[in-house]
Amino acid sequence: MQPGSSSDTGGLGRxxxxxxxxxxxxxxxxxxxxxxxxCFPLVxxxxxxxxxxxxxxxxxxxxxxxxxxxxxxxxxxxxWLLFGSGVAIxxxxxxxxxxxxxxxxxxxxxxxxxxxxxxxxPMLFAGLSRLGRGSGDRDRGGLIDAAVISTGxxxxxxxxxxxxxxxxxxxxxLERLVTIGYPLSDVLLTxxxxxMLTRAENRTPSLRLLAVGAMLMLTCDLIYTTMSSSAEYTxxxxxxxxxxxxxxxxxxxxxxxxxxxPRSGVEANRVGxxxxxxxxxxSLLAPGLLVMQGVQDPANIAWAGIGAGAVTxxxxxxxxxxxxxxxxxxxxxxxxxxxMHDELTGLSNxxxxxRRLTAALAEGSPHVLxxxxxxFKAVNDRFGHAVGDELLVVVAQRLSAELPAGALAARMGGDxxxxxxxxxxxxxxxxxxxxxxxxxxxxxxAGGQDLLVGASVGIADDTGLFRLSGKPGRNPRDHxxxxxxxxxxxxxxxxxxAMYAAxxxxxxxxxxxxxxxxxxxxxxxxxxxxxxxxxxxxLFMVYQPIVELPHGRVEAVESLIRWQxxxxxxxxxxxxIPVAERTGLxxxxxxxxxxxxCAQHVAWRRSGIAPRRMGVNVSARQLAEPGFxxxxxxxxxxxxxxPGDLIVEVTETAVxxxxxxxxxxxxxxxxxxxxxxxxxxxGHSSLGLLQTxxxxxxxxxxxxxxxxxxAGRHAVIATSLIQVANGLGLVAVAExxxxxxxxxxLYRIGYRRAxxxxxxxxxxxPEFARNEASTSKF
Numbered sequence: 195m196q197p198g199s200s201s202d203t204g205g206l207g208r209x210x211x212x213x214x215x216x217x218x219x220x221x222x223x224x225x226x227x228x229x230x231x232x233c234f235p236l237v238x239x240x241x242x243x244x245x246x247x248x249x250x251x252x253x254x255x256x257x258x259x260x261x262x263x264x265x266x267x268x269x270x271x272x273x274w275l276l277f278g279s280g281v282a283i284x285x286x287x288x289x290x291x292x293x294x295x296x297x298x299x300x301x302x303x304x305x306x307x308x309x310x311x312x313x314x315x316p317m318l319f320a321g322l323s324r325l326g327r328g329s330g331d332r333d334r335g336g337l338i339d340a341a342v343i344s345t346g347x348x349x350x351x352x353x354x355x356x357x358x359x360x361x362x363x364x365x366x367x368l369e370r371l372v373t374i375g376y377p378l379s380d381v382l383l384t385x386x387x388x389x390m391l392t393r394a395e396n397r398t399p400s401l402r403l404l405a406v407g408a409m410l411m412l413t414c415d416l417i418y419t420t421m422s423s424s425a426e427y428t429x430x431x432x433x434x435x436x437x438x439x440x441x442x443x444x445x446x447x448x449x450x451x452x453x454x455x456p457r458s459g460v461e462a463n464r465v466g467x468x469x470x471x472x473x474x475x476x477s478l479l480a481p482g483l484l485v486m487q488g489v490q491d492p493a494n495i496a497w498a499g500i501g502a503g504a505v506t507x508x509x510x511x512x513x514x515x516x517x518x519x520x521x522x523x524x525x526x527x528x529x530x531x532x533x534m535h536d537e538l539t540g541l542s543n544x545x546x547x548x549r550r551l552t553a554a555l556a557e558g559s560p561h562v563l564x565x566x567x568x569x570f571k572a573v574n575d576r577f578g579h580a581v582g583d584e585l586l587v588v589v590a591q592r593l594s595a596e597l598p599a600g601a602l603a604a605r606m607g608g609d610x611x612x613x614x615x616x617x618x619x620x621x622x623x624x625x626x627x628x629x630x631x632x633x634x635x636x637x638x639x640a641g642g643q644d645l646l647v648g649a650s651v652g653i654a655d656d657t658g659l660f661r662l663s664g665k666p667g668r669n670p671r672d673h674x675x676x677x678x679x680x681x682x683x684x685x686x687x688x689x690x691x692a693m694y695a696a697x698x699x700x701x702x703x704x705x706x707x708x709x710x711x712x713x714x715x716x717x718x719x720x721x722x723x724x725x726x727x728x729x730x731x732x733l734f735m736v737y738q739p740i741v742e743l744p745h746g747r748v749e750a751v752e753s754l755i756r757w758q759x760x761x762x763x764x765x766x767x768x769x770x771i772p773v774a775e776r777t778g779l780x781x782x783x784x785x786x787x788x789x790x791x792c793a794q795h796v797a798w799r800r801s802g803i804a805p806r807r808m809g810v811n812v813s814a815r816q817l818a819e820p821g822f823x824x825x826x827x828x829x830x831x832x833x834x835x836x837p838g839d840l841i842v843e844v845t846e847t848a849v850x851x852x853x854x855x856x857x858x859x860x861x862x863x864x865x866x867x868x869x870x871x872x873x874x875x876x877g878h879s880s881l882g883l884l885q886t887x888x889x890x891x892x893x894x895x896x897x898x899x900x901x902x903x904x905a906g907r908h909a910v911i912a913t914s915l916i917q918v919a920n921g922l923g924l925v926a927v928a929e930x931x932x933x934x935x936x937x938x939x940l941y942r943i944g945y946r947r948a949x950x951x952x953x954x955x956x957x958x959x960p961e962f963a964r965n966e967a968s969t970s971k972f
Contacts, residue, residue: 227445245292249288249292253285255281255285268452277322277325283310286310322387327389339388344382346479348381349483353496353499376415377419399446401446403449404446407442410442473511536604536605538586541590542603555681562688564610564692565649569647570647577640577645578641585645588638593613595633624703631648635648652694691711694714694776724773727759728782735755736755737753738956753810784816810843817848817855817859818858823862843891843893845871869887869889885922891926903933931949
């Protein structure tokens, strides 16, 4: 195969080399033919060479036009062939005119050339209309704009050509009809051209060349018609203009952009400065012509034509203005809809919900449900935000499906939703809360995964609040009562407090009560004091030994935090750790615990009394924090503690959801830190965790240890767990050992590590530190 062959034609049936040749063809034609047209006035007027010159350019343009159609194979071929036929008939009229003039010495008017011209105009109009129609929806504004422009041009023709022709009773009827036919045809061509120019998508080079040719044709026709009526027409550059129209039409057919009908999502009804100037000029034609005729010949003003044109233009402008008004109203409605709805789920957003709540409070006593998804953050961390968005969409659909008539669901932001229930009882609101929680808890298919999330629901109403509808014995002007707007804010606040109370209870639904405010206030105060305690030295660490059975030698130690408040005394971790979790202080507090415990272990090691391992508890919030593993590595480097000496204790719940928490566990293991699964058996109790997580230590919860000495079923779980641990090669630690009998039984069934009050209470200075006991491998 020779270079440059076109066996691989590509998507357009031609090789890239041929496409380049085609671009050169249309541009080369346009340059050469334009030079020829502009040189035409140099040829002696009305001579035989001039006629041959003109018709050669015209016939060449027709041939190039059809050549472009055949070569480019446009998808709207029929429209192009119709337009090309119109051009061919128009050029044949030129040839007929010149041949007739040569044969008879003078062109008789009207004659066959006029018939050809007038037959060509409808074809040109139909072809341009179909080519400029595009593939978009019908644009009524563009149609009106085209009608304004064509009406303005038609008004000019009426005043200068049509009106005087109709009044000339001395001319034959056929001559007058033909004379009137030309301006009417030009008005049709004006309408098609204006329609093409007013469509926003008609900006391809091909259609622009078509429009330029049509405007040249109209301009030259207007000059020819008005000058012929006064016997002043002499050809020259006007004929060059006609030739340029043919040339532009041929170039439009040669250009590759003519292959496809223009497709665009551009708003065609938009009016720019250029279009507005054209419309304004056309609208002012009626008064302009009236002034011009009044100055030139006040007695012969074309009142009928100008009046009809002025009324038509006024009605068209009025229709266009009404279209603008309707468009603005529609766009305002769309903007309001966008402003009041959540883009992702399609539910109402916070703004619309608050407005509807305010209106509902003015009319009655509505209930508000505020829902927060449990486990959504784990889904985002593990599968990404795209899957999280799919989950939110499904949740929104389930909420909408469960709501009664008249209720409103909204997405308040993130994974928080709200439901407005006007005219419903308290019992019905709580029943619906249960149904919504059950609907959300069903597995959700998203991102190719079966996901499971829950929901915490807070319920509130306006009990005790003032409403505009009035309460018996209340004066709406009382300033000590909240307005409806303030009441809406208060109801949402109550629902939020109830929702967090439900979340603290493990994810259920709770109705607001005043006591929850007291609890929330207490938590806020406790959180503030905890933050201050971190700086004032009120927090300290205690350590509880983990021993080897049966002799009780210390193998490891677990670090635990305590808070000695100056006024409240010793505050239990059960009271302040949950507050730290909810307020986010657990991140900073956890880093302090880790640094303090590591520093203590290093100090003991320097004294030769350190156990082999130091255990530090880590919460789910810490594990999910970005860069947690890096923080642990930095603390180990700062305190110079060996990574293998640290055991990070996590709960089943913290890692069950996967995501960032599991990634953090794997990163810690790669760094050399060992992982212990704390309180095993009290969380999700998934044995799969033991296979997927790099767990080294299994800490059996004390609830399975306290009854281990009883016969029968009480010791079954403890026995099963030690068998699982041994089978997986894990170190099992029995927690909560308080008696020697328990320790003996645990040793009998296979446990070799234990922890509890029987071996030592948590203390600032453990017994092994005081006795300087030796350590062994854990």
